Amino acid sequence: MKAGFIGTGSMGSILIEAFIHSGAFNPEQIIAGNRTIRKAQLLAETYPGLQVAETNREIVQQSDIIFLCVKPSEYKKVIDEIKEDVHSSHFLISITSPVLIKHLEEVLPAKISKIIPSITNYVLSGATLCIHGNRMQPEDKEWLENILTHISTPIRVSENYTRISSDLSSCGPAFLASFIQAFIDAAVEETGISVEEATLLASEMTLGTGKLLTTGGFTPAALQKRVSVPGGITAEGLRILDKELAGVFSQVICATHAKYEEDIEKAEQSFTLKQ
Numbered sequence: 012m013k014a015g016f017i018g019t020g021s022m023g024s025i026l027i028e029a030f031i032h033s034g035a036f037n038p039e040q041i042i043a044g045n046r047t048i049r050k051a052q053l054l055a056e057t058y059p060g061l062q063v064a065e066t067n068r069e070i071v072q073q074s075d076i077i078f079l080c081v082k083p084s085e086y087k088k089v090i091d092e093i094k095e096d097v098h099s100s101h102f103l104i105s106i107t108s109p110v111l112i113k114h115l116e117e118v119l120p121a122k123i124s125k126i127i128p129s130i131t132n133y134v135l136s137g138a139t140l141c142i143h144g145n146r147m148q149p150e151d152k153e154w155l156e157n158i159l160t161h162i163s164t165p166i167r168v169s170e171n172y173t174r175i176s177s178d179l180s181s182c183g184p185a186f187l188a189s190f191i192q193a194f195i196d197a198a199v200e201e202t203g204i205s206v207e208e209a210t211l212l213a214s215e216m217t218l219g220t221g222k223l224l225t226t227g228g229f230t231p232a233a234l235q236k237r238v239s240v241p242g243g244i245t246a247e248g249l250r251i252l253d254k255e256l257a258g259v260f261s262q263v264i265c266a267t268h269a270k271y272e273e274d275i276e277k278a279e280q281s282f283t284l285k286q
């Protein structure tokens with residue numbers, strides 16, 4: 012089986028590296044291309060055997076499964092370029108949330124799924140959201156999710172919940188890192204602890220907390236309760252957080268959803284304009 016990657020920017024590269032490191036694909040099974048070809052060539056230098064394509068058509072012609080890893084604004088252009096080479100036996104995997112599966116199915120005969128990866132997949136962790144199109148048979152869904160299991164926990168979501176699921180799973184690492192950054196900055200400013208030491212402590216804490224919330228059997232609420240010794244110190248800090256963060260995540264979600272609606276509209280226009 013050959014896997015093709017159109018776009019080797021941030022997420023395309025992360026997926027390729029994660030698939031290789033996890034053993035899901037060996038470099039010889041991968042063909043990749045990018046508008047700035049140097050980015051794909053760098054991957055080939057790191058992973059000998061990985062084939063660099065000069066054109067997107069070449070990627071499609073040589074692949075069984077194609078990962079489309081460009082931004083939504085580039086989708087229509089890429090699809091117009093490759094559509095004659097896409098067959099009903101191809102698997103086409105889109106990794107972007109605002110391009111709806113129905114639009115892709117209207118213009119391409121392939122079996123189509125949308126998967127939303129996360130930077131956490133780089134360390135073979137976190138979720139990959141799976142939204143399968145109508146042509147994906149039960150065995151196709153299982154096959155694709157088996158591949159994704161090498162790098163993540165595949166989780167099926169409804170397309171209606173793509174944005175909020177992606178906020179939690181894919182934007183989440185950046186949101187959490189922003190929270191941790193603020194904690195570290197305050198620690199340094201208030202106490203004089205070194206940035207390095209504060210960062211190490213916060214990072215180890217984050218890893219451990221992630222384990223407690225996944226394999227450790229804790230819910231977020233149970234975890235707060237367990238750490239907050241009655242009459243103790245944690246409760247003093249949580250009191251401030253509860254007060255100051257009230258409503259913050261509602262604002263975050265409203266902002267991501269507003270941008271998402273804008274992107275969906277632009278993507279829809281690109282698909283309906285010049286058919």
Ligand SMILES: NC(=O)C1=CN([C@@H]2O[C@H](COP(=O)(O)OP(=O)(O)OC[C@H]3O[C@@H](n4cnc5c(N)ncnc54)[C@H](O)[C@@H]3O)[C@@H](O)[C@H]2O)C=CC1
Nearest residue numbers: 018019020021022023045046047081082083085107128181
């Ligand atoms: N970065 C992240 O954590 C996540 C990103 N995504 C989605 O992945 C998609 C790509 O995002 P990034 O990789 O972060 O963006 P990026 O800008 O780093 O990568 C996109 C790549 O596509 C290439 N490209 C553009 N037009 C092309 C064309 N016609 N042919 C071939 N290559 C072309 C660009 O040169 C660039 O390297 C976005 O839709 C984003 O929403 C999804 C989940 C997480």
Ligand SMILES: O=C(O)[C@@H]1CCC=N1
Nearest residue numbers: 108177178181182183
């Ligand atoms: O910022 C973005 O648009 C992408 C979507 C999910 C994570 N990064």
